[in-house]
Amino acid sequence: MTDKIGLNLPTYSYNAKHPALIIGAGLAGCAVAHALAKRGYRCTIVDQHATVAAATSAIPAAVIRPMITGNTLQAQLTNHAFDFCCNSLPKNIFIQCGLLQLVKTHAAAPLDKATMDMASLLCTDDASTVANTELESDAWHIKQAGWINPATLCNHWLDHPAIEYKPNAQVTALHQTEYGWQLLSNDLQVIDESSLVILANASDVKAFDQSRQLPISQIGGQIDYFRSSGSALRTIISSNRYIIPGTQRSDSQLIVSGATHHRDQAHSCVTAADTASNKLAAESLAPQLSLANNAELSFSGLRCATPDRLPMVGALPDTAQFLNDYRDLRHGRPATQYPAPPYHPGLYAAIGLGSRGATQAAYVGDLLAALISGDHAHASTLQSLQPSRFLIRQLRRGLAQAGPA
Ligand SMILES: Cc1cc2nc3c(=O)[nH]c(=O)nc-3n(C[C@H](O)[C@H](O)[C@H](O)COP(=O)(O)OP(=O)(O)OC[C@H]3O[C@@H](n4cnc5c(N)ncnc54)[C@H](O)[C@@H]3O)c2cc1C
Incomplete structure (x- = not known):
């Protein structure tokens, strides 16, 4: 397939006797550890913090x-990931309280049968009854949707005899040896x-020489x-923002409103402007909730x-x-004329989970564990998610060049 040039999956696969080292104990790293442990691998997961889910996954x-x-690749991946959550969490x-997606315009209806099966369209009155508050538009009702506390899920995933957690260990560099990676x-x-290392440390992969070039950005929220x-x-009521009911189980009157988006943020911090924006968004989703002026708890984080x-x-x-190897890719030579794509042996990544990390992490973990154990059943999906895809796109456009020999 010419459109897949340079995206061939690595040909080496690992014996499950090889322990895996995972850097980062957020949703991504814990999902990978869990998926590898299920396939018989021993894993050590290393994090700079004392506890798991201490960075963005602390939400x-x-x-x-x-x-x-929409029928984009992003929608397809998210929907596979959602199914995976429904079947595995x-x-x-996974508190499946259901979600109402407000219908702003009926032109934005689900496009295919698979997505139609997930949702039923309710009129405004019926949607209001389901939500137990007055809404101002019709809504798609997705009964199986819900919410998680990511730290609870991470701890659940790591609760496996084959997984060891190594806290308070900040990795500042990766050193290649004859045997693997230090x-x-x-x-x-x-x-x-270990000979098998997985980077699951979100935007901090930029700290390592081997992954510095990956095009990732941080979106604060x-x-x-x-x-x-x-x-x-x-x-849950959702439009471009959302509100979640009763996440503090003893206190059903406390609702969560989120989330704000700020592109290219270097640091995250709670701001009064974002609190005001979240309050306005919640009031526009469900005007009868009568919210207190001040937030009782706020969380800010960075999406990778x-x-x-x-x-x-x-x-x-x-x-x-x-x-x-691929410097003349823009000239369109046949795929057979290129060598196999060069990868750092034994070095993998599970990063860039963006705004949908909670939905995607379990599936991402499973995909990577499949790849590492030589199971190429999901080859086409994995090719679409290869970290090298951006390099290939740049080479095709003539925007990336080899350095001096
Ligand atoms: C405001 C907000 C709202 C969101 N809402 C949703 C939502 O409703 N639904 C949804 O699906 N997603 C949501 N997300 C996205 C989701 O939270 C993230 O995609 C997910 O938590 C990312 O997980 P991660 O494991 O990739 O990153 P992180 O949780 O950041 O984990 C990375 C880990 O790597 C560790 N680390 C970094 N560098 C090193 C190092 N050098 N050595 C050792 N350890 C290191 C860090 O300590 C951290 O524990 C939201 C995000 C934000 C910010």
């Missing part, structure tokens, strides 16, 4: 939902080493908890985003070698 509540409109962790600390001590004195909300908004899942390209 107290995240929505798990499909995309019911424990019911006491994870080095700031004072150049070897934290651990905030959610806020507001007390409602209206009737208790029963479902890719240019095409799909995660990066797969082997890490050896960029210098890639630029050399």
